[in-house]
Amino acid sequence: MLLLTCLVAVLLTSESRGQAVDKTLRIDCFPEPGSSQQGCISRGCIYDTNFDQSHPTVPLCYYPSGTGYSLSSSGLANPYILNKKSDSVKNPYGADISPISVYHSNIGATLNVKIGVQGRYEPPVQFPRNPSTSSDSLRFSVSDDGNLFSFQVKRASTGTNLWDTSIGGLLFADKYIQIATHLPTDAVYGFGEAIHQSIKHDFTQYTTWAMFARDEPPDSAGQDTKNLYGVHPFYVCLEQDGNAHGVLILNSNAQEITTGMGPHLIYRTIGGNVDLYFFPGPKPEDVINQYLALIGTPALPAYWALGFQLCRYGYHNLGEMQAAVTRTQQAGIPLDVAYADIDYMDRYKDFTTGSAWSGFPQYADQLHQAGMRIILIFDPAIQADYDSFQRGISSGARFIEWARQDQVPSAINGQYPYVQGTKIMLGVVWPDKHVGFPDFLETSGNTNKWWADEFTRYHSQMGFDGIWIDMNEPSNFGTNQDHPWYYDDDDHPNIPPLFCPLTGPDSVLEVPPYQTQAVYHYGNSQLSSNTLCMSAKMGGGNYNFYDAKCLYGWSEARATRQALSQATGKRGAIISRSTFPSSGRWAGHWLGDNTARWEDLKTSVIGAMEFNLFGIPYVGSDICGFISSPTMELCLRWQQMGAFHPFSRNHNTLGTPPQDPAMWPEVAAAAKKALLMRYNYLPYLYSLHFEASLNGHTVLRPLFFEFPQDSNTHTISFQFLWGSAFMITPVLDQGATTVRGYFPNDVWYSIYDYGYATVQSPGFASLQAPITSMIPVHVRGGYILPRQGPATTTVAARQNPFELLVAIKGQPGQAQGQMYWDDGDTIADNVASLSYYKWVFQYSETSTTAQITLQRTHTANGLSIPTLDIIEMFGYNYYPDYTSFTLDGKALSINTQTSSYSAFTKRLMISTANLINLSAVNSNTPSVLTWRHGTQLLD
Structure with a gap:
């Protein structure tokens, strides 16, 4: 009888009302677990008794079309x-x-x-x-x-x-x-x-x-x-x-x-x-x-922040960090930034240094003298019984609080004199005792000022250059759990966890009627799992944590940008784990605690492209994987791919063997080769970041961004571009010595080991990529890319002469490009106000002559820059007349010993010391480098 009643109800609900909806256009009326026919009908929705095995995700319970x-x-x-x-x-x-x-x-x-x-x-x-x-x-x-x-x-x-x-x-x-x-x-x-x-x-x-x-x-x-x-x-x-x-x-x-x-x-x-x-x-x-x-446009990272970076969680002491840096340097691998994870702290408290790291400030000085930088990790949670917390309370800084005084757990808060009389919500993270979470949304400014002052105080002891903010979802250990995981960890005391009001009148925010898949996905979970109570207060009491929790990382990044500027007086770099729209104005992002698997290598390619869509172009994955241990081959391929992510850092976790690239000779060789190419093209990569910060653009982008009319590009997930002109095809499969790439209908020149300077035909292609070569990299015709001789640090590389790669397209040939250049470290809250150079380059030719026009469109004050000594050209279809070169009508002497031309590859190399003084290029009248063609090649 019950079944008959339900079936009649189904018929009345769907057929008699005429509101049945096609399977492709349904809106789920029971998106939480526990959907049933009876529950569906009780909501007034339509239930489809015909389960379609070929489309198992189609909602059986759905809203009538007239809902609204x-x-x-x-x-x-x-x-x-x-x-x-x-x-x-x-x-x-x-x-x-x-x-x-x-x-x-x-x-x-x-x-x-x-x-x-x-x-x-x-x-x-x-x-x-x-x-x-x-x-x-x-x-x-x-x-x-x-x-x-x-x-x-x-x-x-x-x-x-x-x-x-x-x-x-x-x-x-x-x-x-x-x-x-x-x-x-x-x-x-x-x-x-x-x-x-x-x-x-x-x-x-x-x-x-x-x-x-x-x-x-x-x-x-x-x-x-x-x-x-x-x-x-x-x-x-x-x-x-x-x-x-x-x-x-x-x-x-x-x-x-x-x-x-x-x-x-x-x-x-x-x-x-x-x-x-x-x-x-x-x-x-x-x-x-x-x-x-x-x-808002993304923050401009310091130039050095585009260099390679090395980190791990699990250095037992300073000596282990020094050893990893030294073997990387001895292998000739470019390296700009050394990191310290929470290991360096005194029992995981921010703004402290542990006894096993007593020589850390002196080592930082040594690295600075060698042209390198230091980035340190800082978590937002502050232990409730030491001087940093006390200074916060004394200065009027606010912390996330309980909504009412009667909710405060006296058994926990009563242990800490600094929180007496407050409603501060204490949780548990890495430190040995309970922690408070700074309220970066409060509007008095006291919290942000205290935060900046703590960084300034610590910087006077330890000369860091950048800041890594982690755990800022914010994360909290063991919320609502009688036996949290850290009770079984010898490195963490068994202090009681935070419990939220999951029942009774105070549970209205903790257990709302619908909790989203952010809860249902995890089974026995709540919105407060792994974090603080939804009924907590932020913004000085103006906002419920239920509403504003997802802004925590955003607000901390904003405060930390102010702190870094105040502490160091320089631009530096910040990376943040938790982000929200416009977080890129202050910080970059790494893609989190990935695993040393080929699958994670692949998805990191997609993740970096997505965060460029989100306005956070300074992004990358933990190279070689954070969790577990990579094989030699996986680490090698990840080092090759990661060399072309804007944020390029090798990082692994506690309890695993070291995976810095020098641990394997093969990985060291591959990392050196890939990173030297990266450093060679850093002026181009930096110019893309500068343009993104100044005018609002991506740096790393999917192929469909440049070729939206080409439907083949719409599903290309594992190739990517730097800007419009520089395409990377990484190797992402175990055992592969070739990789399948796609080349949209344009001119593409190889700039890696195979077919250097030659044209790659449009369409799909199998590309050579043994582990001893570079992964395939190609440049797009019609573009001029600035570059610079590479070195093992950006400080050294910035002293080398500039170069231009001119990738010619069309008949007659043409190409164009631009370069931004500044000191790379001045605070850049307003990029437009920086003292910087911008040059615009244009190549054109006739049947008898070629010319490169150089125009300075923005001028820096007092900035010394290298000369332009090398111009490399692809697709140049003539023997050049070396005796005919002029710059602004004045004859130039070209060094024919270092310059060359290949009729086979159509590659022209013009190499002469002090060829062009870019700083002398007039901002009003372009400079023109011209020369005559010799014999034209026959196609």
């Missing part, structure tokens, strides 16, 4: 006022809020659509919100077809719908908000932080990705949709015609997206409003430029 809001007759203009439809399915996770409003506005070419209720929580992030520019525009329109409100965002030039919410499913309760949209294509990239097996999202099934900052190592051994350290609700979409647009959903609560087969997208969050930003492109790089106009 209707347009109020009193709100027919901007803002639009919406009322909950009386015949619509009710929100399963709380009372529907009605009315809500929809408001749209423009920030230049960027369209902002805001859905919600005024006065609700909004992330307290201060974006520049500069007006963007575009060759196209977006149009916003609404409809109320069949009494269901929806809106559309269209591209003005083509009429393409970028968003279309007529799919239905709009829900808005206090702790459950949902919006869904049709998508123009399934070519969607972004959303993070998560491990993606391919750069393009898979729309052949329904997949849900959680976004909630968590101390969680990546797992690349299969598709794992768990949320990692940061939150980036931003994506780029390619349309059918190759145009691109982007969307940011600005929200800092726990949230998730489901990609559906439609293709369609479902967004859920458990707080705040829906604050959407649409970026029209139409080129992919335009999208990022517009996104960065809103959130």
Whole structure:
């Protein structure tokens, strides 16, 4: 009888109402565990009893198509006022809020659509919100077809719908908000932080990705949709015609997206409003430029921060660190930065040095004298019983707190005199005793000032150059656990963990009606697992941790940028584990605690491209893997690939053998070769970072960014570009001696061991890549790349003469490029105000002559720069007349002993000491290097 009743209910719910929805366009009505037919019907939703084994992810319980809001007759203009439809399915996770409003506005070419209720929580992030520019525009329109409100965002030039919410499913309760949209294509990239097996999202099934900052190592051994350290609700979409647009959903609560087969997208969050930003492109790089106009351009790293970096967790003493650095140097491997993980601290307390590291300040001085730098790790949690914490309390710094005094656990807080009379929430991390978490969102400035003063104080004892901020999700050990893991660790005392109010009236934020896949993915878990209580207070008491937790790493990075500048008086570099939109304004990022597996090597290629989409171009993975031990071959291939990530650091964990590249002769040779090429092209890489910071661009980018019209590039996950012109094809498979690469329809010259200077045909190709050679690297015709003779430190390399690589394209041939140059270390809070040079280079030719035009478009004051001594040219189709060279009409003597031309490869090398004094190039009138062709080669 019960079964018959349920079946009748199903029929009444779906067929008689006429609201059955195609399997490719469903919005899950039971996205949490425990879905059942009876539970589905009790929500007023439709249950499909026909499970499709060929599409097992299709929701069986889904919302009727008419679910949503209707347009109020009193709100027919901007803002639009919406009322909950009386015949619509009710929100399963709380009372529907009605009315809500929809408001749209423009920030230049960027369209902002805001859905919600005024006065609700909004992330307290201060974006520049500069007006963007575009060759196209977006149009916003609404409809109320069949009494269901929806809106559309269209591209003005083509009429393409970028968003279309007529799919239905709009829900808005206090702790459950949902919006869904049709998508123009399934070519969607972004959303993070998560491990993606391919750069393009898979729309052949329904997949849900959680976004909630968590101390969680990546797992690349299969598709794992768990949320990692940061939150980036931003994506780029390619349309059918190759145009691109982007969307940011600005929200800092726990949230998730489901990609559906439609293709369609479902967004859920458990707080705040829906604050959407649409970026029209139409080129992919335009999208990022517009996104960065809103959130802010990335920080410019110090020049030395583009050098190779060496780290490990598990140095037992200073001597072990010194040994790793020494053997790297003795192998001739370029090295700029030595790191210390938490090992260097006195029992893991910030701003202290342990007894086994007593000579550390003197060693830092030695490294500085050798042209190297030091970066130290610092965690946000401060032990509650030593002088750094006491100074914070005395100076008025704030810490994350309990909401009320009666919630404070006296058995824990009563042990620490400095917290008496406060509501400070104490947790457990690496130190031996309980810790407090600085409240970097409070607005008095006392916390940030105290934080900067602590770094300044410690810098006077220990001369670090950069800062590595970790554990800032924030992470907390053993929350809500009777037997946390550290009870079984000999290196950590068994101090009681933090317990949050999971039941009773105070649990409303701890256990909301819907907790997102950031909880459900982990089984027996809560939002507070691995972190602090959701009911805690931040922002000096103005925000619930429930709302603002995902901003913790963002706010710490902002405070740490101020601290580094104050402590060192120089630019330096910061890397942060937890990030949020605009974190790149202050810090770079490493891709977390990966594992020494081939799968993790592959996904790190995708991760670095994604973080360039997110506005954090200074990014890289732990080379050779952090967890476990790599084989020689894996470490070798990772060193080769990692040499071309903007942030290039080898790092491994406690209890594993050393994996610095000099541990294996083969790895040392490969690392030396790859890093010397990196250092050779650092002026180009640095110029890309400078351009990104100054004008808002990517540094490392996917192939489809440059070739969006080529559908083959849309799924290329394992090749990448520096800027527009420098392509890397890494080897990512065990035992491989060749690698399959794709070359879009353009001119590509080899700049590695095989076929150097020769043209690679467009299309797919098998490329030679034994472990004794470089991985394949190619330069794109039509570009001029600045470079410099390499050395084993950037300090030494910066003294070498400049060079230009001119990759000629077309008949007659042409190429262009640019270079930025400054002292590399002056604080760059405003890059435009730096004292820097910028040169623009252009090559052109006729049937009889060739010329390179050099123009200085920006001038530095008092900055000594090397001369330009070498110009290497690919695709030069003539024997040169060495006697005909002139610079600005004056004859130049070319050193024919060091210059050469190959008719076979069409490679011209012009090499003469002091060939061109770049600092003397006039800023008003370009300098012109000209020469006559000799005999033309026959193709």
